[in-house]
Structure formats: C-alpha cells, structure tokens
Amino acid sequence: MDHDQKRQLLQLNEQLIQVNQRAHQQFVQKTRSEGYEMDFYGEVKPFADKVLALVDEWRPLVDEWIKSDHPKYIYAKQINDTYDNLTIVSVTCFQKDTRRRRFLETIKSIDYVLNAIQQQFSYN
Template identity: 55%
Template sequence: MEQNQQLRLKELTNELRRYNELARQQFVEDTCKTDYQVNFYERVKPFADAVLALADEWRPLAMQWVIEMKPTYVYGIQIKDTYENITISSVQAFQTDTKKKRFLEMIKSIDYVLATIEQQLPK
C-alpha cells in the first residue's frame, strides 16, 4: 500500500470517527428528548449521505491495508462490520425508537475499530 493511500486512509478514518461522535451527540443530546422532531431532508439525509460517501471510500482502502499490512487486532470482518454499523448508526442517531444501550454499544464498537486503525497507521 502506497504512502499516499495510507495517508488518505488515516484522513478518512479520522473523519469517520468525527462523524461517529457527532452521531452519538445527536442521539444523546437531541433524539432522546421527548418532544424531538427532525426534518428528514434537512438533517438526516445530508448527514447519512456524508457518512456513506466517506465510508464507501474508506472500506476498500481499509480492506487493502488489512490484507497487505496485516495489522495487529484488525481483521477484514471488522472492516465489513464497521462499514455496515457506521452507515446504520448515521440514520439511527435521528430515530426516536432506537434502543439507547444498543446504539451506544454500536458507537463504541465503531470507535474502537477506527481508533485501532488510526493508531497503527503511520503518523
């Protein structure tokens, strides 16, 4: 894997961690309120589309990195699961019927994988 690809993977991973935290904040600070209402086309769709665009670029780079660099504690199945989880959580963060414990555990799982990748990429 080339240096510029690793740098791009690090940037994407960092951005996905930021969006993951924004999803957590959205859920905890706004969605859990009893009178919460959201405009799908103004808030949910742009957020989910931005996450999907980043995740779509991140996934192949992350898979290539796992195959070629064989990092410690990161496997292909985790890349696949993290991709699926972050795209799901980007929408669930706005849904009032989302189970709080399950959602927050998913956020932690996503962050763990992204942080582990970020730590093992060159500075």
C-alpha cells in the same frame, strides 16, 4: 499500498471518528430530548449521504491496507461490521425509537475499530 493512499486512509479514518462522535451527540443531546422532531430531508438524508460517501471511500483503502500491511488485531470482518454499523448509526441517531443501550454499544464498537486503526498507524 503507497504512502499517499495510507495518508488518505488515515484522513478518512479520522473523519469517520468525528462522524461517529457527531452521531453519538445527535442521539444523546437532541434526539432523546423532549419535543424533538426529525427533519428527514434537512438533517437525516444529508448526514446519512455524507457517511455513506465516506465509508464507500474508506472501505476499499482499509481492505487493501489489511492485505498489504497485515496489522495486528484488525480483521476484514471487523471492517465489514464497522461499515454496516456506520451506515446504520447515521440514520438511527435521528430516530426516537432507537434502543439507547444497543445504539451506545454500536457507537463503542465503531470507536474501537477506528481507534485500533489509528493506533496501528501511530506504531509505524
């Protein structure tokens, strides 16, 4: 994996951290508030499409990075789960019937993996 690809992976990873924080804020501050009405085409679809585009670009890069650099404590299974979790969270953050504890634990799980990737880059 060349330097440009690593830089691109790091930038995408940072964007995904921000997206995860935005999903958390959406759920805690807006979705759970009294009288919130979700706008599917105005809010949900654009956000979910943005997340899907980011993770679709991120996943092959991070898979290649794992194969070439063998980072400690980061495995392909975690990447697959994080990919799935990000796509799910991008929609469920707008749904009132989302179970709070499960949603927050999923956010923490995503944060853990994305921050572990960031840390591996800072060590090198």
